[in-house]
Amino acid sequence: MTQSRLRCMPEGLRERTRRAVRAELAEVAIDLFARQGFEETTVDEIARAAGLTKRSFFRYFPTKEDAVFDSIDVTGENVVAAIGARPAEEDPWTSLQHVLRHWQEEIHASERTLATHRLIETTPALGGRLHQRRTEWRRRVSDALRDRPGAGLDAFTADLLTNAATAVLDAVSAEWLRSGGTADRVTLLDRGFSLARVRLVELGD
16 A cells, blocks of 8 residues: 555545554564564565565554554554543543443454464563553543543552553453463453452542
């Protein structure tokens, strides 16, 4: 897909097409990283395998590290948007569980996600990038909880709930990776949220 053809498309179609190309490029990159190693794979190789030029690659991703996190970034954006769309009368912990539960179903069915998590776990160079993204994601989720109509949450409470949910997700991902991707992420998430809810109630008493 050339840039000139993209520019000729209506804006909505252009954006959807751009996202599709990004996703395909990221998938090619992760496949190469898994087979050859992250450090051993060059941007030239990724671009060639995707049928693009090196220059085109950099139109979609500033670095090859960013290609690894494409699906994670998209999921993060969708989670933030979904939190804001939950019913105003719903308590924030339940909202977090419902939103994250949906995305666990998506993740569980994705071989690409398993490959991405394994790559990040085994590549030190990606650890720092993951930490940066997680910090930004927690901030945005916390803000989304506070911005819900009638939420009435202060920054401390929103941060506490967000960090507790992140801890649950960490445990879910760790168990999922230990199982080789066979453990049910939805079941693990529900279990983690139930246990954490009990502890949060105890802390509030």
